[in-house]
Amino acid sequence: MHAERPAAAHDETTLSDATLDISTLPEVGPLGPDGRPLVRSDWSRAEVEALFAAPLFGLIDRARAIHLRFHRADEVQLATLANIKSGGCPENCGYCPQSAHHEGSVTSTPQMEVGAVAEAARRAKAAGASRFCMGAAWRKVRDGKAFDAVVEMVATVKAEGLEPCVTLGMLEPHQISRLAEAGLHSYNHNLDSSREFYENVVTTRTYDDRLNTLATVRAAGVKVCAGGILGMGEAEADRVGLLLTLATLPTHPESVPLNRLVAAPGTPMGDLPPLDPLDWVRVIAVARVMMPAATLRLAAGRATLSEEGCALALYAGANSIFYGDKLLTTPNPGPDADRALLDKLGLKPRPVSCATA
Numbered sequence: 462m463h464a465e466r467p468a469a470a471h472d473e474t475t476l477s478d479a480t481l482d483i484s485t486l487p488e489v490g491p492l493g494p495d496g497r498p499l500v501r502s503d504w505s506r507a508e509v510e511a512l513f514a515a516p517l518f519g520l521i522d523r524a525r526a527i528h529l530r531f532h533r534a535d536e537v538q539l540a541t542l543a544n545i546k547s548g549g550c551p552e553n554c555g556y557c558p559q560s561a562h563h564e565g566s567v568t569s570t571p572q573m574e575v576g577a578v579a580e581a582a583r584r585a586k587a588a589g590a591s592r593f594c595m596g597a598a599w600r601k602v603r604d605g606k607a608f609d610a611v612v613e614m615v616a617t618v619k620a621e622g623l624e625p626c627v628t629l630g631m632l633e634p635h636q637i638s639r640l641a642e643a644g645l646h647s648y649n650h651n652l653d654s655s656r657e658f659y660e661n662v663v664t665t666r667t668y669d670d671r672l673n674t675l676a677t678v679r680a681a682g683v684k685v686c687a688g689g690i691l692g693m694g695e696a697e698a699d700r701v702g703l704l705l706t707l708a709t710l711p712t713h714p715e716s717v718p719l720n721r722l723v724a725a726p727g728t729p730m731g732d733l734p735p736l737d738p739l740d741w742v743r744v745i746a747v748a749r750v751m752m753p754a755a756t757l758r759l760a761a762g763r764a765t766l767s768e769e770g771c772a773l774a775l776y777a778g779a780n781s782i783f784y785g786d787k788l789l790t791t792p793n794p795g796p797d798a799d800r801a802l803l804d805k806l807g808l809k810p811r812p813v814s815c816a817t818a
């Protein structure tokens with residue numbers, strides 16, 4: 462399945478001539494009943510290609526203007542991760558150090574105890590986080606003790622005054638309902654890339670499996686957190702395809718994590734070159750234009766990003782970061798470094814909100 466280096470599903474030449482002038486694109490739809498502009502879910506591929514082809518500063522100007530209409534300029538959401546069940550995953554995602562299929566897989570460890578999760582959540586809150594996202598290296602949720610404990614973790618994190626989010630793979634309606642009843646704020650489930658590139662990334666599940674899970678989450682009234690990974694060897698057309706899929710869902714995800722591939726040694730993508738930070742900034746700016754109200758997270762990949770790169774990404778429309786020494790298995794800039802950066806930029810942590818993502 463995985464080539465040494467995944468082949469791009471599209472050649473750059475398959476992009477149509479991006480002759481659209483982005484200043485002529487409607488940013489948002491008509492005003493809704495509350496007087497706020499409605500966000501668009503009718504993006505065309507040509508429009509998105511034009512955004513990708515635009516001069517970067519013009520694109521950032523546009524993204525920034527939209528950002529300021531929909532979000533506070535001075536706030537960044539701090540989301541802390543906890544890997545509640547690490548390693549041994551039966552899926553073969555080519556980027557993931559937790560897949561049991563790869564030589565470089567991390568050791569599988571038992572599920573965290575609820576008490577340890579509560580303690581980690583308290584520490585995260587004390588450090589300024591407002592969201593606490595618990596990840597499990599599962600293909601799907603199975604009913605039983607392990608899931609019962611996750612339901613308890615959600616209730617515990619909520620009781621600690623944080624927005625609980627989980628990412629547990631595929632799940633059934635009755636399972637998302639239990640999580641919702643326990644106080645789940647959001648469910649993370651990433652599309653990772655375009656439909657066309659997906660088979661270069663994973664073959665143990667399909668793109669439609671991912672979309673069906675997102676629909677199950679949405680139907681239960683839980684907020685959707687869905688994004689992808691950039692820098693997996695995909696072409697620009699695949700980045701267009703990822704954002705087009707997300708932004709033409711009947712309702713945009715409330716939260717969109719945009720990960721820069723962490724090339725983990727021993728995974729099929731371990732030797733890929735790092736994504737150019739300006740390419741990440743461009744994806745963020747396009748995502749901001751297309752999904753004005755979403756919380757856009759500068760997700761994995763900041764450990765090798767300069768402060769300047771991070772600052773430009775936040776200016777171009779990102780308004781959330783993963784916050785803590787570690788992502789799931791790999792390093793992240795620590796809280797001290799991130800707080801120092803936010804101070805330099807005059808930004809402050811976003812408080813917990815029940816109303817927004």
Ligand code: SAM
Pocket residue numbers: 556557558559596597598599600628629630631649650651653689690720721722723724725761789
């Ligand atoms: N097993 C569940 C699933 O895949 O839905 C949840 C955990 S999984 C680790 C969560 C997400 O982390 C993946 O969907 C992927 O987008 C992201 N991710 C995993 N490894 C990554 C890496 N090396 N670099 C960037 N993002 C990564």
Ligand code: DTB
Pocket residue numbers: 542558559594596628649651688689718719720723760761788789790791792
């Ligand atoms: C998301 O989009 N990225 C996070 C979170 N959601 C679960 C995970 C990033 C993992 C990066 C690689 C690692 O640390 O294992």
Ligand code: SF4
Pocket residue numbers: 550551552553554557558559560561597598599600630
């Ligand atoms: Fe498993 Fe999730 Fe890693 Fe894929 S990304 S191997 S599903 S933990």
